[in-house]
Amino acid sequence: MTMQNNETVQALQWTGNTLRVLDQRQLPELIAYDEYTDALGVTEAIVSMRVRGAPAIGIAAAYGVALSVRKHYAQSNHWRQKVEADIAMLAKSRPTAVNLFWALDQMKAMLAMQLNNPPVAILAFAEKIHADDVAANQKMGELGADVLAGAKGVMTHCNAGALATGGYGTALGVIRSAYKRQAINVYAGETRPWLQGARLTVWELAQDGIASTLIADSAAAWLMKSGAIDWIVVGADRIATNGDAANKIGTYSLAVLARQHGVKLMVVAPTSTIDWKIINGDQIEIEQRNPNELLPDCYNSEDSLVTAWNPVFDVTPAELISAIVTERGVILNPVEQGVRRLKNAI
Numbered sequence: 079m080t081m082q083n084n085e086t087v088q089a090l091q092w093t094g095n096t097l098r099v100l101d102q103r104q105l106p107e108l109i110a111y112d113e114y115t116d117a118l119g120v121t122e123a124i125v126s127m128r129v130r131g132a133p134a135i136g137i138a139a140a141y142g143v144a145l146s147v148r149k150h151y152a153q154s155n156h157w158r159q160k161v162e163a164d165i166a167m168l169a170k171s172r173p174t175a176v177n178l179f180w181a182l183d184q185m186k187a188m189l190a191m192q193l194n195n196p197p198v199a200i201l202a203f204a205e206k207i208h209a210d211d212v213a214a215n216q217k218m219g220e221l222g223a224d225v226l227a228g229a230k231g232v233m234t235h236c237n238a239g240a241l242a243t244g245g246y247g248t249a250l251g252v253i254r255s256a257y258k259r260q261a262i263n264v265y266a267g268e269t270r271p272w273l274q275g276a277r278l279t280v281w282e283l284a285q286d287g288i289a290s291t292l293i294a295d296s297a298a299a300w301l302m303k304s305g306a307i308d309w310i311v312v313g314a315d316r317i318a319t320n321g322d323a324a325n326k327i328g329t330y331s332l333a334v335l336a337r338q339h340g341v342k343l344m345v346v347a348p349t350s351t352i353d354w355k356i357i358n359g360d361q362i363e364i365e366q367r368n369p370n371e372l373l374p375d376c377y378n379s380e381d382s383l384v385t386a387w388n389p390v391f392d393v394t395p396a397e398l399i400s401a402i403v404t405e406r407g408v409i410l411n412p413v414e415q416g417v418r419r420l421k422n423a424i
Contacts, residue, residue, distance in 0.1 A: 087285050089134050089241045090141070092205065097141045101128045102241060106281040117146040117164035124171040124178075127272070131242020132315040132351055133211050136177030139168045140204040143185040147200045157196075161189065174324060174365045174391050176316040180350045181207055211244035214348045214405035215251040222252030222311070222346055222403040223259060225410075231263035231307040232256070233298070236326035237278040238313025238346065248313040248346040250282065252403065257288050264290040265307060267298055269326060271372050271388070298332055302339035309400075310336050314347040321396030321412030322359030323347075327389055333398035342400035349404045352417055359393035366390070 120142030146164035150157035239250030269275035369386035406423040
């Protein structure tokens with residue numbers, strides 16, 4: 079499938095009664111949407127990585143709360159307690175992406191207000207979170223493109239596009255905006271073990287008519303040495319106040335390689351990704367997924383001598399980041415000041 083009329087692929091679609099989630103595990107071979115009517119289903123969609131990417135996870139959780147209110151408000155006088163239980167369940171779905179907890183906190187604050195019609199009000203707020211994310215991505219796209227002016231080549235890791243957000247994308251939003259201004263060579267790492275780069279990023283770029291080159295993760299250093307890229311542009315799942323940023327496993331190694339080769343690193347994320355409660359990246363919980371995602375079937379037995387270590391994220395220290403781009407502005411050389419000035423920025 080190729081998108082027409084510059085229409086960007088959508089990971090999440092609200093139908094008016096249900097949440098449709100694009101099953102990203104099946105891309106690019108199959109474009110299939112699953113439909114959810116309650117918070118339990120949305121939680122499972124997040125846990126199973128049908129929906130992935132920090133902003134998209136937060137948006138999905140907001141819709142999960144809206145579905146919970148719709149379900150329980152009409153069925154029980156104790157609907158608030160039931161919704162609170164669903165919120166707690168959603169909060170346990172993924173530990174690293176701070177957008178999940180930010181969105182749930184926003185929904186809880188809304189629920190604490192006196193609402194004439196809670197199901198309608200809560201749904202409207204979830205839709206606002208979704209729309210605000212798209213607007214933020216478009217703003218970040220333009221700000222990031224300003225920073226990339228004159229770059230001849232960029233590389234991205236994992237998928238930080240429309241598939242990982244409400245639409246348009248964070249890192250890919252910057253690449254989209256830069257590409258509109260002038261042709262730029264785009265490289266994508268395959269991003270093992272889930273291959274988000276190979277399965278999602280290059281596919282998503284192709285939907286927008288943007289040519290890209292896929293490389294093996296292990297080819298990144300040689301690509302940098304060749305002089306083909308000036309910037310690495312990535313998203314983030316959590317940013318500490320000093321500018322340390324957690325992103326898909328492999329980002330840290332790219333940052334180290336980039337410093338060696340004079341390549342700059344840009345992190346693109348909405349301010350909802352900043353965890354104002356933590357000072358540095360050492361305080362970020364790193365999700366560990368099932369070793370079976372890495373191991374061949376022949377090693378998946380209790381008596382096997384082979385196991386696997388499967389962290390989903392790593393943390394890149396601020397001193398290796400050249401720019402952090404948010405909808406509230408750009409922080410150059412975040413090691414000097416962190417991201418604190420963005421807290422009250424408009």
